[in-house]
Amino acid sequence: MNLDRRKWRSSSGLAIAQLPPGQYDGPDKKLSSESAEGKVPRVLTRALRSLSSSSMDSTASSLLRSSSSTRRLQMTPSTSGSIIGRLHRRVSRRSNPASGPSSDPPGSPVVNGSQPFSTMDVIQYGPLKADISLLKARSEYLVLSDQCLIKFVNGEAARSAFPQLTRAQAQVRDSSPCRHAPGRSGASDVRLQIPLHAIVAAFDEDGSSGRSAIEVWWFSQWPRLGYCKAHLHFSLSRERDDWLASIHRACRARLRKSPGISHIPENLKTRINHIVRATEGSIDGAPQNLMFPVARRVFGMTQKALAADESHDNSDSSSFYLVLGPCMCHLIEVLKADRSTLPGDLRVKATSYGTVTLTRFKASVASHEQRFIMCFRSPFGPESRLDLASVQYRRIIEALTKADRILKPMWPQHFQQGIFDIKGLPPPLQLTSGNDLGGLRRSLQAYCAAYQVRVPQWTIEWSTPPQPAFRLLPLEGESYSSLQLLAVFRALRFNSFFKAISFRDVDLSPLTGKNDCSQYGDAVAYRSLNGLSISEDHHQVLLHAPILGQEMHALTFASESIRSIDLTNVLGLQTADRRQSRCDLSSLRTMSSELLRPMLLLWREQLCVCHSLSLSGSPLALADVDELANTLVLDHVHFKKLDLPRCALGDAGLSKLWTGLAGQAESLEWLDTSENHGVARFEIVQRTLRQLRRITKLNIAGNTRITSDESLFDKTSIGSWALRDLDLSGIALNDDTIDVLAAYLGTEQSQGLGVMRLNSCGITGRQISRLFRAMGQARRMAVHLNANRPDEGIDDLCRAVACGFAPWSLFMQMVEFALETNFIKLLRALTVNKSIECLSLAGMAMADAASSTACQAIADFLSTNNKVRFLDISGYDSKLDEGRLGMGFSRALSGMKFNTRIEHLRVRSQMLNANIGDLAEAVSANKTLHTLDCEGNDFNLSNMRHLIKHLEDNCTIRQFSAFSDPELSRTIRKSMYAAGTALPVRRSSMMLRFRHEKPQNGTGMPLVQELKDEWDGVVADLERLLRNNREAFAKNGDDDADFASHAQWRDSDAECDFSSAFGGLARKEFEFWRAKGFRGSTSPQRRPVPESITPAAGGDGAGEVGGRPSSTVSSDVGISPSTDGASMADMPSPLELESPTDGEFGLEKGLNTITVIDEAPYSNWTFCEGYDVDDGLQMKSYPRHVGATPSRIEEEEGAA
Template structure:
């Protein structure tokens, strides 16, 4: 393009065959004016005016001509040198003498007129003359000087268009006299923006900002005019001419500048080749004032900064111009400090002015004042369109972008065609990342899951943050904003996520305007909305904008101890947000979970108001653990009776007080469509009446009944048994009676009642944990042996007074064919299981063909420990022949190295297990390595824990042993004592027990234990940690291989695993080599002599130690 410009500039040295045609300005609303509205129009074409031929051509003085042109900074060096070129031939001299000098600055005058020039003395106003051509905007000292260059302009002495004859004696004098009177000339293709300076004064000022990208120089020219109409005419003419001039330039921004700006955005982590747009803009600084202004005031008011506006993936960047003239790609820190970034998601207003190039962007960050950015650019309309497109890309599901788009109609009618790829969950991740970037929060902290196997699926579940702390207000706000308008979820759950930071947050700088309208754009007209906390506003908008959303779960989201300023319970704000929408049928949300929230009196009033309105069509009332009294619940149930045809779930667990059975049955009996009832920790008044008589139970369609921690008297047990024996209970799937004081006789009665004559398996889960089952346990186990009972049973924390009672349960499981899932974890035996009991458990594992899930975990507490003992290793061998068990939980059983080896042998032979949970079993690196090696031969297991807890304990144990050795390094310690410590250290590393009496002798030089520096200890721990990581990587690799096989997906084995196994198969037996390497790498000092040769010897001997528990031969 530079070559084209050079050829064009050199063409002025040829004689003109005809006059340049009139420039056609594109039709625009700004230019649709009558010809009489303009200033005196210039001549369309230059008249043929004879010019006197110069008498002499002084070639020796060419340098002065070149110097006079040096002020025209827009000319290339070749163009400047072209003015000094001459030919020795007479014909060339003739052409040069007839040359029109004004060709360098344009050949056609589009606009001209007088303007006021600013100066230091405001009382001596000077006027200058402006001329606009098709290529330049030129400022002359006077109209006479302008007329000398452009004959079409009348001079001040002779108003008219008659040709003027020049009186200069030579061509050189013509050049010097003309160009010396040009104060500035601006190439139109370098103009960045043309705009009015709004200083509140009647005298308008027009500023023309331009930028020479090759020289990296930016400047501005101010035109002070007398009338606003005159300023508008100049702006319209300059903008039209600039558009024509820029259309001839192929590359608006140089490649080196594009590369520099791309690197700047890469450092900001906002670069995406598909979302990268660069524009030259002027950042305006408006300082309106009143009164008279001096010339210095005008200059200050019109101060502006030219910079680059770069639209990235998530932000708008105002990047200052590069001050360095070098072509280096590096950017100084001072240049980056001047950069300003604004998030696209914080954009609230785009205003583009129709009369000039000025436009305004407004950003509203959370918890901050709106920020207005005054800009100007000839590409203002294009910038507005790209910003709207960028916002639509980040929020593709939003029907209306949450900002004011105030642009001229011709811009608003344009549309950049969207090319947005579809993503899962309606691009939820894309929107969430955009808001996290806009709010400067770490996206990796936010965790969530999507459940497709639940009621009202799919369900969005916000999980605790990745680092274990609570979410901040901005992180929660990002999640809420990302969920807005998203209709891929039918349920949204914030269960057990602390929403208090957002509940305490009030945005006093202005609320979200989008929250004032429905999804279809109609105003909600709900009074007091802007006075609500941000949590209430976001919940309201969340329910307002989604038509698919049916359920919201806020259980345990506000801590109980939260109090308001007056010491009263702080209202949750959830019901205040949702009740007006439900009453006006503005939302489809009809299931609100409030379990675990301390409801204030205002919350209760909103809840009663919603319950009494049939339009709310509530499907559930879940107010468990909300601190409500029996009276409050009676009022709620009475109000909710009008919606008895829609209510499916009632949760009043934890009610404070005692219900009267008569009043309770009357209130609950009104609901005939109840599917799930939660009466946990609900007590009744004294008396023999049952809490739930059979006729009330038979009136419902129960699928789940929760009675845990509720005292069940004999009459209530009989009532439940009667209900279970009827066909009405066939749809019951869950029965929870934990800590109800039930005996083995009571539970056996339930099991016999739910069993039908055809002895088919009852697909049902019964949870009867922590009951008094030791009373009548023999009857209960006999009932299980007779295949009576549910398909899933939980009997956690059973207390066995005698070991033979536990064997009775094991023997019952041998013959049972109905149980699919069994939980007997934390069972308490009088002492460790005997060999007879372990053999029975082994036989049960080998013969049972129906159990698919089994939990035999123990418990480790400060005051009590429950486990089967080391004999469990015998029982585990029965799993080698098992073909039905898929999930095994065996935590807190202190398996150790011996148990891990047994479990590894099981994994090599078993082909049915899918999940193994074996955490908290004193698994060290050697034990974990054995399990991973066995997993290499297993092709069905899909889950095994990474043993993070056991890993931490093992590493800490090694560190403590090293510290013990350090403390034992004393001359007073005898040799035998040092050998004992070293032997303990070796056992810690290898995970093997110690034998008795090694009887090794050491020289006197090795009598004391070697000492280690902190650097040595850190090096050893780092090496061990690396070995753990290697085994974890191997385990994940094998699990992924098995997953691919289960899904029928091809899987290719990676190289290098054999070497990894060879280097780690020895387990921790190489720790001695690690320690030796640490000592060899360390520079010996007098304070730390090298003495580690005994460690290898000890570890080598220790590898042949005897096991404490001898495994029987099969």
């Protein structure tokens, strides 16, 4: 039987015969004649050989040889009762389509095999190659009809089954001595029958053996679910190619006749759809999954492995399917099964590849080649290659190119041609429709699915030009992975919809220092959307550049629409912990170089249209600064915005930069070089400033020192500027500079100036009054005069303020008056002022605590002034300094009882816990306050109860903050710790000797839990009150006729400016009500956070913070930019819009745990949370965590 099986694998083909309409080839004619003439002698010879077989022939082999005899043996019914005979009869009934009714053909329940061979149209026929390793080898015969492909044991069997072959030969012979009547072929004569509609693929065999063979894959016979395959060997490669072309034509013709036939059963479709959904998730508007049966080709098999593989010919094996999902390609392997198997019981192996990671697709439609090659490669990974074949290769090519265009709609056609190497297919013009935002949403989902990462959070900003701007939103408490960042970069590539890109506060360091060398795919963008190409040298530089440099190059070069890139705080230095762990400036400068150098190359070669760059918070190397300065002086380079604060520039770097800035005098509109380490030479800065023509924002805080009596500005040059923002903080201004500024403020060109910062400029009250009088009364401007010297010339300043010469937004923070009388004069001038609406006096103090006269002046200001609506009178305290008005300040709050104008009040760090009744009574009587921020005042549980009791009488306060996040955690933890240790401390030492620890702990733990429940109750009561006030305000507003005008005022630019400048709860309140009628653009994965829930710091505990109201503590959006660090940090007045969060403390830790980490035991704790301690200053020492910054200077027990 092994001999017979090897004989089935053998092939012998000397010629290929076809049936053209009127021609017949001579050689094949001769072969056919010889075969017909020599038929009878061969039969007799075989019969005699069978009768006289030697002892070496066994009975089984004789039966096998007789089973392959001529049709004469088939004409006589077999009466053998042996097993071999019964098998022959069974095969005859099942496999011979020419004798009797036939069962369903492989792969389909449609009965097509009932058609006899004699009625089929023969397309091609001919012998196969004989196996020369066999003795007396005979050639198998292959016939291709319009219905199937059949392999016979020899040509005689083929002519017996297909009488057409005999008639065709008889028509071309000159004479025919005898003809044989057509008969029926025996079951054993048909070695193989393949229905054309069941063929999966037919292709020439790959391998190094040099054999000329065709490999055919087809569906197993119904109802089996699997594949069968066969190898057909030919003598010559030309014969193989002719047969392969004929098979392909026949398959295409068959598919055209019945295009709707599907060989994929429903149970498999259900399972495949489930796999796609589980892998890619649910995507709105996703097209239906496309499924194609394919054959998987294997390379590199040895001769022995090939022989073993061919031994399984015509046997059921696994089936393969290529599935095109919304974002991914899936290769599905289904092990042998049945079509009635439940979907969940199918044994399936699935391998998924991102469609956008396709680097090569090689195929050919010119030669009708069913084979194709697919190569996928994800970043930082190896390339995966799929060698497949399918009769539906054209549909696969069409579907895959269309999917590529849908997922990357903005990518130019030539990049698709670089991926799809398809011979004979002209470049298709594929247009995509419905690509909102340049197809960003779909592309980003595709890349994230391909890289198997979550979709990052993003938004579209329309507020500031150039617009629209894409902004990647930072995560709270964590960073994006390198693959998430790559997905964003690749999705934005060639996107011409956006004009600006912002990665502000997003940590890009996971991409720094990584290389991804790939010669294929989308690693390097060498050609732009409009066809501009980089040079070969430039391309080689990019090939060896880090991947972040490659992506920055692609982002600024490929689309040709990006005008602005914001890379503020992108090195992961947003928090104090990260700043401490990444203090190595050399490594940070290397990271910044990966961001800057690719863009510098593009600017030098005139291949970049970006004219605005922000690198705030990115330390720059001196070499990069030199290259930037050299680029700035080029004639074809035109910058509009250059934002380089906090870039660790030294004296040399800053001077070099200012020298190069002179080359941008005609185009530069926005310049920010503040907060750098170095100081540029005064002559260089002065000379560059005189050349600027179009500047609108100038922030040069601390950049130089005025070393002469000359003015920093030229009067003629500054007279032509239309400034909107000016910051000269940290530069000691002389009289000439003040005179030039005052003259400019009186010109028409200065009317657009909205913000002027002169912090720490050493200017006196007299100089300030000069500026105020120059700008006029009620100037629409925010002026910051922090940490100056208003004591000198205070009378001039007070007269100007009293007469209304002041801006409508004034910040005079961190001012310490040498004399209390000067402070009182300023307060009385502010009391009668009619122009200031937003006022911040945070950190203002005197040498000693405020006297009763000063407190009365504050109370008069609060009760009398009817213009100020935003007021900040917070104190300031740090480890080494403080600025507070003293314990008597709380009595001044009595003036709030009569105030009818102030809507937003901030009173941080003024020791209000000492006399909580003053604040409570003021809150109860006031009817105009909307927000109240009194963080940093060390309120305890008793204080909070007292405040909430009086808040019930106030129906206007809608935002209230008594604690910051870290402060609330510390307060609750300290009170719970004190409750757990209070009882043992109060026992006498004698009694303690006779008591066990277990009863003590049993007594203390319920008290701790009770205290925690009381804190939770206070928080809930406060949130209930604030929620009721908000609901009442919204309800009354709907019925109030003036509400529409009030809302219009709240949405005005002025209100927005005040809220943004004042920050804190005022900004939160403004944004809350504006959001009621305004909805911003958000990413599809980002959901709005409810108002009553404070966003968590990130991580696994994000869902545990829902119980704490946002109004009890200040959220991130509720921090004042003016007094952010007034009560919690060492810096006097930080300029950040958001305060850094303390990662050491969290609400979930404060509420759910009592363990104090890294704290030494203290014995001087005082438990003072009871009702008997309502008033009075409790002086105690609190334990502090190692490395934590103290929030305020505490008075220790026993201090003198």
